[in-house]
Amino acid sequence: MVERSYWIETLGCPKNQVDSDKLAGTLTADGLVAAAMPEDADVVVVNTCAFIETAREESVETVLALARARRPGARLVVTGCLAERYGQELAGALPEADSVAGFGVPVTLHPRVPELDLLNLPRPRSGAPWAYVKIAEGCDRKCGFCAIPSFRGPQRSRSVESILAEVDQLEAQEVVLVAQDLASFGRDQGAGERLIVPLVRAVAARVPRVRLLYLYPSDLTDELIDAVCDTGVPYFDLSLQHVSGALLRRMRRWGDGDRFLRRIDDVRRREPSAAFRSNFIVGYPGETESDHDRLLAFVAQAQLDWCGFFAFSREEGTYAAGLDGAVDTGLVGERLRELGELQDRITAERRSALVGERVEVLVDAPGVGRTHREAPEIDGVVSLPLRLRPGTFAEVEVIGAAGPDLEAA
Numbered sequence: 001m002v003e004r005s006y007w008i009e010t011l012g013c014p015k016n017q018v019d020s021d022k023l024a025g026t027l028t029a030d031g032l033v034a035a036a037m038p039e040d041a042d043v044v045v046v047n048t049c050a051f052i053e054t055a056r057e058e059s060v061e062t063v064l065a066l067a068r069a070r071r072p073g074a075r076l077v078v079t080g081c082l083a084e085r086y087g088q089e090l091a092g093a094l095p096e097a098d099s100v101a102g103f104g105v106p107v108t109l110h111p112r113v114p115e116l117d118l119l120n121l122p123r124p125r126s127g128a129p130w131a132y133v134k135i136a137e138g139c140d141r142k143c144g145f146c147a148i149p150s151f152r153g154p155q156r157s158r159s160v161e162s163i164l165a166e167v168d169q170l171e172a173q174e175v176v177l178v179a180q181d182l183a184s185f186g187r188d189q190g191a192g193e194r195l196i197v198p199l200v201r202a203v204a205a206r207v208p209r210v211r212l213l214y215l216y217p218s219d220l221t222d223e224l225i226d227a228v229c230d231t232g233v234p235y236f237d238l239s240l241q242h243v244s245g246a247l248l249r250r251m252r253r254w255g256d257g258d259r260f261l262r263r264i265d266d267v268r269r270r271e272p273s274a275a276f277r278s279n280f281i282v283g284y285p286g287e288t289e290s291d292h293d294r295l296l297a298f299v300a301q302a303q304l305d306w307c308g309f310f311a312f313s314r315e316e317g318t319y320a321a322g323l324d325g326a327v328d329t330g331l332v333g334e335r336l337r338e339l340g341e342l343q344d345r346i347t348a349e350r351r352s353a354l355v356g357e358r359v360e361v362l363v364d365a366p367g368v369g370r371t372h373r374e375a376p377e378i379d380g381v382v383s384l385p386l387r388l389r390p391g392t393f394a395e396v397e398v399i400g401a402a403g404p405d406l407e408a409a
Contacts, residue, residue, distance in 0.1 A: 006032045007041035009066060011059050012049025014178045014213060014377070016080060018134040020047045022121040023079075038066055043075050048082035051148070052313035056082060060094070067096035077101065085151040102151075119158060123166060129364055129391040130174035130209075130376050135163055135199065139180035140188070141216075143241075144252040144319040145281060145312065148180055155181055155188045160199055167206050173362055173391060174209035174233075176376065182212055183219035194219075197227045204231040208393065209362065211375060213237045214277075218254040220263055225270065233372040234274040236267060241281050243298040244291040251284060252319060257298040264302055275373035277306040282339065283332035284312045286325035292335050299342055305350055306379050306404075307343040309336050344403070351380065351401040358397050361408065363388045369396075369408075380404030 006027045010020040023045065024034065035041035044066050048059035059082045067076055075098045083090060084102035091100040119137045138153040139146075167175055177200070179185060186195030204210045212228060214237035228234060242248050243257030267274050280295060299307065311332050314321050361369035361382050369382045383405065388394050400407035 003033045004031070004042045005035040005040060006043040006045065007035045007038040008045045008047060009038065009062060010047045011062060012047075012051065012055060012081065014132045014176065015134050015180070016047050016049060018123075018132045018178065019080070020045075021123050021132075023047070025124045026121060028124065039069050039071055041070070041074055043077065044070050045077045045079060048078060048080035050081035050085045050151070052310070052315070054313070063094055063097060075099070081148075081151065085147070119156065123169065126170040126172040128376075129172060129362055130176060131170045131172040132176045132178050133163060133166055133170070133203075134158075134178050135182070135185050136179040136188075140184065141181060142252055142319070144250060144323070145241075145284065145315065147315040147318050150317055152180060155184060157186050157188050157195075159189075160186075160195065160202065163199065164202060164206065167203055172207060173393070174211060174376070175203055175207050176211045176213055177203065178213050181216065183215050183224060197223050200224075200227045200231065209233050209372070211235055211372075213375060213378075214239050216254070217260055217263060220267075225267055229267075229271045229274070234267075234271040235277070235372055235375065236264075236274060237277045237375070238264075240278045242284065242287075242291070242295060243280075244287075244294050247284060247287055247291050250286050250320075250323065251281070257294055261298070261302060264304075273372070275306075276302070276304040277308075277375070277379070278304055279308040279310065280339070281312050282309050282335045283327040283329075285320060285323035285327070287312075287327050296339065296342065299339060299346070303346055303350065304343075305373060306347060307339075309339045309343070311336060347380075348401070348403055351404060351406060354398045354406060355401055356398065358395055359408070360393055360395050361388075363390045363392050363394060365390050369394070371406075380406065382406045382408050384408055 008020045008024055010017050038044050046063050046066060049055040063078055070076060076096060077099045078094060078097045079101050083100045119134065136155055136157040138155045139149045140155045183196050184194055185199060200210055210231045211233050217238050217240060228236065240260055241251060241253055243260060245256035248255055264276060359371045361371055361384060363369045363384060367384055367386050369384045370376065371382060374380055384396060396408035398406050399409050
């Protein structure tokens with residue numbers, strides 16, 4: 001009997017990768033095997049992203065490319081955020097797909113039930129020394145630019161017990177906790193209390209490394225800072241989005257640059273080796289040249305290790321979609337280049353400053369590892385001697401830096 005095979009193409013954020021891992025585990029349990037390449041698979045699944053326009057374009061292009069590449073008779077299934085957000089409209093626009101389904105798995109792939117709750121499905125053991133673990137789905141916030149709550153729904157936290165069981169099952173050396181609103185974990189479970197701190201401490205008792213992606217700045221309490229630092233991975237991925245107070249209010253967000261700087265300085269006083277990442281939206285409706293100058297000054301002063309800058313995407317159904325004050329596309333491009341060049345210099349300087357230091361790395365693969373300063377698949381890496389075994393920790397000396405990456409011996 002010839003085994004049926006599958007291929008899953010995952011786009012978007014780490015949360016989508018968790019969904020794909022759980023889907024893979026389900027398909028494997030149903031007797032399918034992973035194909036070596038999409039052209040060999042009986043079932044090709046595209047787990048799409050719909051966060052902004054460029055992500056939607058990439059998702060559609062990927063679907064069309066795999067439709068052309070699949071072998072005769074293979075089924076093509078489109079799932080994920082794009083399928084959930086646009087549903088039948090997408091099915092009509094993509095006749096190449098045999099099935100378009102949201103976050104559940106269509107009957108044609110899983111005969112037992114019409115839909116599966118991916119959030120609580122079991123997963124196979126991690127194939128890498130690290131693994132993402134999704135602790136909640138959905139979001140209760142109403143950020144002006146974000147459509148996620150409209151198709152991911154309100155926040156739905158998992159039980160602590162189910163998360164810890166998954167952590168044990170993965171057998172990973174590093175667990176990366178992910179959610180749309182990580183620090184609000186547990187608030188929706190009746191008591192109104194956030195359980196992120198006890199969860200972080202419980203996971204840290206099971207694995208050598210725990211990392212959090214990502215945190216709203218208003219939720220960065222003293223207790224949470226201490227919990228993160230106590231894990232030995234003082235890495236803070238803060239969702240700042242901008243630093244102009246007026247523009248942040250237009251975004252329906254909290255804070256301003258001065259508040260953010262004070263919190264970052266506070267963390268650094270507690271833990272000088274703390275690493276910081278953030279993302280910023282450029283060209284949000286109403287962004288002035290003065291707002292842009294404030295952001296430039298903040299980036300220069302904050303000296304974050306990692307930064308992403310993204311052009312505003314007008315998303316249907318969001319508050320920002322109806323705002324006036326659109327910023328010229330050419331001007332947005334200029335601002336993005338200016339910010340990117342500044343941050344590239346800062347990142348390179350901060351990486352070069354590590355030369356000569358001894359650091360602990362987790363060896364992810366032959367010749368490649370990460371310190372606490374680098375999140376997997378997102379930040380730079382550390383080039384290592386090939387003698388170091390993947391899945392182990394090693395103390396090495398940084399002997400060189402090239403842009404975002406380090407070399408160690």
